[in-house]
Amino acid sequence: MAHNPVSTGRRRSAAAALLAAGLTVTACAPSSGDDENSASGEAAGWPSGDVRIMAPADPGGGWDQTSRAIQDVLGNQLDASVEVYNVGGAGGTVGIAQFVQNEGDADELMTMGSIMVGAIETNNSPVTLDEVTPLARLIGEYEVIVAPENSPFQTIDDMVAAMEADLGSVAIAGGSAGGIEQILAGLMAQEIGADPAAVNYIPHSGGGEALATILSGRVQAGISGINEIREQIEAGQVRALAVSSPEPIEGIDAPTLTEAGLDIELANWRGMVAPAGIDPEQEQAAEDALAEMVESEEWQQVLADRGWEDQFQAGEEFEQFLDEEQERIRAVLEDLGLVGS
Amino acid sequence: MDGFADLIGGFGAAVSPENLLWALIGVTLGTAVGVLPGIGPALTVALLLPLTFKLEATSSLIMFAGIYYGGMYGGSTTSILLNTPGESASIISALEGNKMARSGRGAAALATAAIGSFVAGTIATIGLSFVAPFMVDLALSFGPPEYFALMVVAFTTVAAVLGSSVLRGLVGLVIGVTIGLIGIDVQSGQARLTLGVPQLLDGVDVVIVVVGLFAVGEAITVLASGERRSTVTPAAGSRWLSRSDFRRSWRPWLRGTALGFPIGALPAGGAEIPTFLSYSAEKRLSKHPEEFGHGAIEGVAGPEAANNAAAAGVLVPLLALGLPTSATAAVILAGFQNYGIQPGPLLFSSNNALVWTLIASLYIGNVMLLVLNLPLVGIWVRLLQIPPYYLYAGIAVFATLGTYAIGGSTVDLMVLYAVGALGFLLRAADVPVAPAVVGLILGPLAEEQLRRSLAISQGDVSVLWSTPLCIALLVVAVAAIVLPPLARIAASNKATRSRDRVG
Amino acid sequence: MSTASGLPDAVGSRRHGGSRVDVPSLALAVLLLVMGVVLAVDASGIEAPRGGGSVGPAAFPWAVAGVLLVLGVVLGAVSLRGRPDQPADPADAGVQELWPEAARRSADAPDDEPVAEPVPVGEERPPLLRVRPAVRVAVFAAGLIAHALLVNTAGYVVAALVLFVAVALAFGAPRLVRVVLVGLVLTLVIFYAFTVGLGLALPDLGGR
Incomplete structure (x- = not known):
């Protein structure tokens, strides 16, 4: 089982404590020992111990940031530490x-999203999302199609007309091959x-x-996520x-694709899953806990700060x-020739 | 632009006894973690940045500035003393620096690195304060064809690190390029050379290759050589830098800064390319080219300055465009967002007091670093007197820790060991390892920018020399290849003639 | 430069006289050929997506595979011929000499400082492990492999301690108890500094 760099797993009681050297006190209780259903008087018994969230990406990216935001807010809400x-x-x-090996353990969560859906297809991953228990979709970010200052395109209609005339002449820059931006271009x-x-x-x-x-x-x-290019x-x-x-979108003077006559809606969303084979009551309790978190002022503040929807x-x-x-x-990626049909 | 007044305001916010203490703690922690073999600046910043979030914004920024520059500097210390660089930008410092350390001149190498870092960091921070908008215009004029031309220039510098045998140098280079092919091809999304291992889909981390080739490879080499006790020359003299050292260092510091800051400011420039260019330039300009490879102080002074100037240069696109251009910068960006700073084109004009506090903090961190590190030079040098069995055991522990911490996977450890074995074989066959790192960095960039250029132009090759900037860079590349042999021929003709006259 | 550069006995430094087969170079040549073939096989399996650009994902791998094969053949030929003991121009040896000993030979103290003689450091006591270099390399390798196997099962401290002790023994440590104690202190300090101080979740005992 792999471990992370840069986790700030900590109990909330210690969250604000500082050593003189500026080190955070992080009560790193052994997380393996207390899996028996001892903690928390909550009816459905979730979480039964400390919660562990896997961010399936390196530190600094979107899933990492989302996981750490959840860690902060959920950690304050639950009577358990979140790592x-x-x-x-x-x-x-x-x-x-690696995550699917935690079968039946509802205290193990993983952050995921639309990028993982695409990556499972393009990387021909042997493990798919059919082998996890979906809990909730939490946040999303929409995409924006832009033209550089010197581009001939003034409106989306100009761009569509140029694409209809000569598809190859319109070079569109965006994120990774098979990622959400290329999917939008394909749509x-x-x-x-x-x-x-x-x-x-x-x-x-x-x-x-x-x-x-x-x-x-x-x-x-x-094509870019709106927050990355808003400035x-x-x-x-x-x-x-x-x-x-x-x-x-507020503050962005552009129509939606649907208004422009292209029937497309696409969000780069992120959500949370648990391993397969967990107790249905625990699943319900975990979803309720996430619902409660989303309602909290703290979470709404996080969304406002980060520009997440x-x-x-x-x-x-x-x-x-x-x-x-x-x-x-899957259908778009097949059409793009990135996944064998 | 009212930059100067803003900067004064920034200093006003940053300079207080409490904040200076945070700066000192930041510099100390940054140096302490950065100095561990195999743990480079990116990981140092990622590990330490969360600590600063607990403070209020100003203290946090000033502590962060200390960590950033401290991590950069600490990384060079181990490269020079132990030949175990923790990142690709300090391998060049290790080339000459470690030779110096082995021959008892470690203090001079560390001192020229420290002062060079200070000079470069200060000049580059001044650049960040006052010419950031111009740098941004320059950066934005670089599209894929210009980057490809820059890669061609960088490849011409490889000659400087190839060593005496062109054949063996090329072997090192091509091995690096091959390792660079591993992973998902960015342009097509196709997996290449991953041999069915999912952990290889993202490619092999440059840090793992650097640590494997240098730290692990060197350890095996020393073991296999049958040498029981390492012998080092005790530090000669008490002075850090002799007068001749200083005379030989100051021009490389300035030249390194001039290369490092602008290239670091390019969105795809990075910190490695200026160190390659600087090393190549110093070797060609030096009055003692024969010392290169045996501990030439210019070969430490220039690349170290370039590395640190690039570290400040990276902040230009980060602050002015919101573009994180390195792993370290991506971590910093996430940090800024925590204080509600959204880097971007409006950041400077919105006169955000926090930005100027950050820039002022960078100056303070830089001074603090020099104050902390010059006295420490004498202590660092004593690292070489630790019995080799403790030294190498420690290096092994930290190298594996750094590798494990990046991706959290034992597959990475196996890759590290394999690269270490490769490093041993290369050394045994007298193949230099530095070109392998150069190939690993430049190969994928050159391929990517070439294919991107051709995709944009729909296959029209003339796009590669379509702008004055492209042409200028390509001319530099051609000159770098053609001029040295011509100069040598001219020099030998002259020598022959004068001999004839004497005879 | 075989004697001067202290080439490892373990790899077979059969190069005295300058005309014997250069075994390490030959091994590297074989590796280059193998890499070239593997790369070519891999490149032939890459499917360019429809509508891709003019230079596809397989173009560079093919080119690099070709260069690997050519270099492998040339290096192989050169290594069979053997190499002269000294490079043609010793002053131009460049960074090729990453050998520690090479630097000692050319200890170039600045002109205004005395040239210092190298002195041995470390203990005078004989090492615990008195074996051939090849065996010491094997001990080192075993330590690394054990570390990778143990880190997720026995926890970080145990795995790192095993590595520390193995490497120290390979490098000729004279006293086992002292090495274990120093290693224990170091790994415990690392573990607590990184997990408690920096929030890096290293596996604790039991490997989680």
Whole structure:
């Protein structure tokens, strides 16, 4: 079992304590010994011990930040310590392969999201999301299609017209191959009746790198998570052409794709799963605890600070969403030629 | 721009006895963790940054600045003394620095590194304060074709680290390029050379390769050589830097800074390329080129300055564009968001007092680092007097700790051991290991930027020389290859002629 | 430079005289050929996605595989011929000499300081483990492997202590008890400094 760098697993009683040297006191109680159902008088008995959250990515990324935010808020709410550990690699497929070994232990949670859904397909992962218990979708972030300052595109209609005329001439920069941005580009091609695989999509290993290429003006358009590029939009370095949300986004002067006549809605969402084979009552209790967390002022503050959108959805509803999402993403990736059909 | 007044304001916020104490603690912790063999600045910052979140914003920033520069500096100390760099940007310092340490000049090597870091850090921080907007314009003019041209320039510097045998140098380089191919291809999403191991899909971490080739490889080499006791030359003289050392160091410091800051500020520039360029430049400009490879002080002074200037340069795109351009920068970005600072184009103009506090803190951290480290030089050098069995046992423990801590997987440990065995074989065959790291870093970047350029141009190769900047860089690359042999021919002609005249 | 560079006995330094087979280089040449073949096989299995750019994901691997094979053949030929004892131009040996001893030979103290003679450091007592270098390398390797196997099962402190003791013995430590004590103190300090101080969750006893 792998362990994390940079976890700040701590009990809340000690959270604020500082040593003179600036070291945090982190009561690292052995987490393995107390798995018997002793703790907490909660009816359904969740959590039965200390909660451990796997962030299936290296420190610093989206899943890591989400996990640590949950750690802070949930740690204060529960009568148990919450520890975060990282198992990075390959869009989360390294993490999930390890996570499923915790079968039946509801105190083990994992953060995941749309990127993992895609990575499981493109990496041909032997372990899939069918082998975990979905708990809840928590947050989401929408995508925005932008044009650099020097781009000929003033509106999304200009871009669509250019793509219809000569698909290859529109170079679109975005994140990793098979990631959410390329999926959005592929969906756009599908909507205008073109071959998604023929889109001139220029992948980058991260949003920051893609942003550099967009700002250099060498591509005609780019796709990015809204928060990553909001400052550049406000500063006028790039023009927002359209957003992938169902409703227009406050502060961004661009229509939704649906308003522009392309029937697409796409969010980069993140959620929480438990291992397979857990007690249904514990599953319900864990979902209730997450629902309670989402209601808290603390969580709402986190969302406001980070620019995350509340997309809470739990239980059956989330399971159904997850099934549909897997289906949709798999279909697009097949059309993109990234997954064998 | 009212930068100066803002900066004064920043100092006003940062300078208080309490904050200076936090700066000292930050510098000490950063140096202490960074100095551990196999634990580089990225991991140091990732480990220590969460500590600063517990403080109020100003103290937190000032402590952070200390950790950032302290981690950078601490990393060079172990490279120089023990030949165990914890990151790719300090392998070049290890080349000459370790030679110096072995011949009893460790104090001079550490001192030129410390002062060079201070000079470079200070100049680069001044650059960050006042020319950040211009640097951003330069950075934004770099698209994929310009990056490819820069990679071509960087590849021409490889000649400087190849060593005496071109064949063996190329072997090292190509082995590095091959390791760089491992993982998911960014442009197509296809897995390459992963041999079915999922942990290899993200490629092999450069830090693991560096620690494996140097620390583990060197340990096996020493063992296999049958040497029971390591012998070091005791530090000669009490002075850190002799007058001639200083004379030979100050130009490399400035040249290293001039290379490090702008390239560090490029979104895909990084800290390694300026150290390669600096080493190559110093070797060519030195009056003592024959000393290179045996402990030339210029070969420590230049790359160390370049490394630290690049560390400040990285903050330019981070603060001015919100672009994290290195693993370390990504950790810092997450840190800023904790204080409600959203780096981006509006950051400087929104006159965010916290930003200027951070910049002021960087100056203070830099001074603090020099004050802390110059007296410590004498203590660090004594590390070499630890019995080798304790020294290597400690190195092994820290090298495995650093590797394990990055990804939390024993697969990474196995990769480390395999690379260590490879490092031993390379040394046994007299193949230099530095080109392998150069190939590992430059190979994937060059491939990526080339293919990206061609994708954007839809296969039109002329995109590679489509802008004045591309052409200028390519001319530099050609000159770097063609000029030295021409100069040598010219020099030998002259020598022949003068001999003829005498005879 | 075989004697001067202190080439390991364990790898077979059959190069005295400059005309014998250079075994380490030959081994490396074989490795290059193997890498070239593996890379070529891997490249032939890469499917370029439809509509990909003009230079696909397999182009670079093919090129690198070709270079590996050529270098492997050339290095193999050179190693069979053997190498001269000294590089053609010793002054130009460059960074190739990462050998510690090489630096000692060329101890270049600055002109205004006296040249210092190397002195041995460490204890005068004989090492506990008196074996051939090859065996010492094996002890070192065993320590590393044991560490990887133990870290997730027996916990960090045990795994790191085993590694510390193995490496120290391989490097000729004279007193076992002292090494174990020093190692225990070091690994405990690391464990608590990193888990309690820095929040790095290293596995504790039992490996979780």
